[in-house]
Amino acid sequence: MVYDFKKIETKWQSKWEKKKVFEVSPDAAGTKKKKKFYVLEMFPYPSAAGLHMGHALNYTIGDIYARFKRMQGMNVLYPMGYDAFGLPAENAAIKAGEHPRKYTENSIKNFVNQQHKLGLSYDWSKMIVTSKPEYYKWNQYFFLKLYEKGLIYRKKSPVNWCGKCETVLANEQVHGGCCWRHPETPVEIKQLEQWFIKTTNYADELLDKVDKLYWPERIKLMQKNWIGRSEGTEILFEIENSNKLSNVVIVHGCPSAEKAEYSQEKRTYDKHWIPWIKKKLEERKIKVFSPLMPEAWKADYYNWKKEFEKNKIDENSVLIGHSCGCAFLVRWLGDTKKKIKKLILVAPWKIAKSGNAPKDFYDYNIDLGIKDRVGEVIIFTANNEEADGKKSVKIFHDSLGGEIIELKNHGHYTIYDMGTGEFPELLNEIIGNEKWSIFTTRPDTIYGVTFMVVSAQHPRLMELVSNKQKKEVEKFLKKLKGVSEKQLEELDKEGVFTGSYAVNPVNNKKVPVYAGNFVVADYGSGMVMAVPAHDQRDYLFARKYNIEIKAVIQPREGEIDFTKESKAYTGEGWLINSDEFDEVESEKAKEEITKFLIKKKLGRKVVNFKLRDWLVSRQRYWGTPIPVVYCDKCGIIPIKESDLPIVLPEKVKFGKGNPLKTNEKWINVKCPSCNGKAKRETDTMDTFFDSSWYYLRYLDSENSKKPFEIDKVKYWMPVDQYIGGAEHATMHLIYARFFTKALRDLDLIPEIDEPFIKLFNQGLLHGADGQKMSKSLGNVINPLDIIKKYGADSLRLALMSLASPENDTLWDENVLVGSFKFLNKVYDYFQNVKIVKKSDAKIESKLNKIIKEMTNQIENFKYNLAIIKVRELFNSLPLETDRLVLEKGLKLLSLFCPHIAEEMWEKIGGVGLISSSEWPKVEEAKINESLEKQEQDVAKLVEDINHVVKIIKEREGKEVSKCWVYVLPNEKKNFVDSVDELKKRTGLDIKVYAVNDKDKYDPDGKSKKVKPGKPGIYLE
């Protein structure tokens, strides 16, 4: 007979739902006294394929825990939701020719249905779906908050571009140089303007607090490695750039009105810092022009242009503008599409109403292509600049990027503001930028520097390249582009000479600067000092290009001789060839050389992190729109909070790339600031943004006024038990931890530092063949098929008995069948059991012992062991048992197999639902160990001795008279005290030794066989 699991399971699933058994709230009657407990599983990414076995495993683990905590009397929040945005849905939808929203909704429906069938005890009233405006509105809200706080910024940066996805990938989404979704597609490096979140601001806290978490050690380790803190020294190297700038052209601003003294001869209106800078540059034999613009106070662009173009401008020119001169230069650069080396804007102005030049001089659109043609952009401004000046800085910066330098009390940079015509900061920008910093953890090897390497991906690489080497470098870069990143990893260390030299600050030695393929552009400064004698990478590079290898660390033992050695010496030792630091121990030399450099203002101690800022822009449709607009006049303007949410347009045309970009209707908006023409940002957010705070939204999922009520956060947070796969060890868990801290500092949530106190990682479930479950291998087991054939209870039981949940395991059909058989047995038992008044003491003892063990095991996720105990219990229950024992036994089973437990509970007349019943308490008094334990004492020993004496006599016909007894040290006393009795009862001369006694006599090695409660006996 097979029990009707189908009927039972649907019956109880609908009862639970109807009675809202699992719904909770922080203020419900009677729950105030209860302790809260928040159980959370990593929410799934809904796909049309539906639930897979890994999901089933994960959720069963969480469900058992939630049921356990509930029965223990806690107010348990156990919610479920869907991480519904993202590329795969968009791609799948495109492929299927339907809208991603529809695709996602269908997938979710399917998931919900399947999760119900598993008997999971979620509070469905709290369900969230991240692709709904009611959810992502708050993404946009948080984005604005973070932006306000300065935690979000835009930066042009080399990004990982996947040609298949047609979007940018986070560093974390690049695996082995390829897209994580398309392992065969190598990632290209593109330079794009991107939104970043300053996760690095929290690097220290993220690292420090890892230790406070009750997480699996390996996950903590992965987090630490990911954050990758390393202490070292930053050292300034002067670069002798052979690529001298060709000329400098300075454009002055315009005066408010014509005055008599504005003459060519007197040049009054450019008399700020311009004469001084001109003089300084000429001293250095740098060609400088500062044209005097015709009718400066009228500022006609075309007249100015004519005058300005009398100067020859080329790729090595530096252009400097002051005030409205900046407006001129930027317009001119857009107009002529000229390439230049550097653009310096001093106190720029672009606001027509307050500028001195006519309106049309300012009102033009900035060409966004300028930043690609200008090597470097620097903007000087001041803390006490006028508001419109500051606004202008923002407008220029939004379009041109570059660096903003804010000096104190420089106002509008007139001679009246500054009180002097001297402007050394500017001079420095023109000629003195040739100092590059590098990061090293080995300052002790600085005397061994024989070359420098700058990353081939470095944005400022070309500044270092001399005209002579230009072709070589470009050839090298082209070659690099040709190989995929994947190959690049296996590639030799390669590079090319840039034509520049660096000067070693400790001994003024000139060393060549190479561009290399093995230097990471965005770690440290993107340039390294190379010490081939003591760094393996540098060593290989030096060998390849025949660069000098200079040993500066002498090992404590032996010598190194690079005519013989084939690898660098990276160990410790004492210094050689290092001037005054000779013979200093390398560890000590790190300190001393750093101190020396600090003193000379050429270095400082720094901490570097591997953690990068989080790139959140995605060029795809199916995500949260980033809530900003681009205004021609105002630059980047965030959308007003009251205008949220920015809803994704429903009608979209999918073709190449981001369909938002071509949606004219959606893109064109009015600027929230000036009401002028503006365009929407078309990038959407990385879906990790959604999952970084979803655990907070569950607490108040219906709230339309706020992302959540703060009181609810206070009550429920932090998550007490988080459950999910190790695949999220770095990305999701870092972002979510960052988010919690950022929201805390924005005062949006109370003082909660960490979102997930405890984390449990379930192991991977492999196919029966030991391979990953995958369609192509044909070893996928669909949970729904199993439920149909054996029922959810059997599936849950089998999944939990396969192995310890934290370990990887293999799917085993036999275990499933065994589980099913067991449940049938249980069912049969309850059909036949006779309920009596009192149970056997042995059973009571066993039950209580099992309750005790199981409570512990479940608390620690040792579900597989707990199940063994349940089986043991039911296998030993006699057909006559009392109600209490049966009820308690069923409660133990109910965590794993809730449906059959409810059914049997009802059958024997249990009160209410077993799901809402109380977890059985251990009655210690009923545990009677002696019922099971075998005693070992003196009497038993006598018996054993006599037995052996008898055997020896029978076998060998020998009489024995002496006996050595060996016992464990801690048992010795008991036997030594009874020596007389032993002698009397055996008639032998008995000596008792502890096994570690030195003077024992034991030719047979019997003492080695001694175990607790089992002495070794040697007879003679």
Next chain:
RNA sequence: GCGGGCGUGCCGGAGUGGUCAAACGGGACAGACUCAAGAUCUGUUGCUUAGUGCUUACAUAGGUUCGAAUCCUAUCGUCCGCACCA
């Protein structure tokens, strides 16, 4: 390359100093029930001359200990994470 995990009987897997020839499940074998099969139940499942037995066994080789599957060292195999982070 760096970091982490794992390696147990025919199989899946417990066990992390002694009560371990090793839980529990599956399989296999034998028995009971049955005309028979299935289901169910019981027993056996390292070797053994049956002994308080074993120059037997927890990847391999050493070591620590009275005693090691368990601790240490090295090696091999395997899986995972990061990957040129200076």
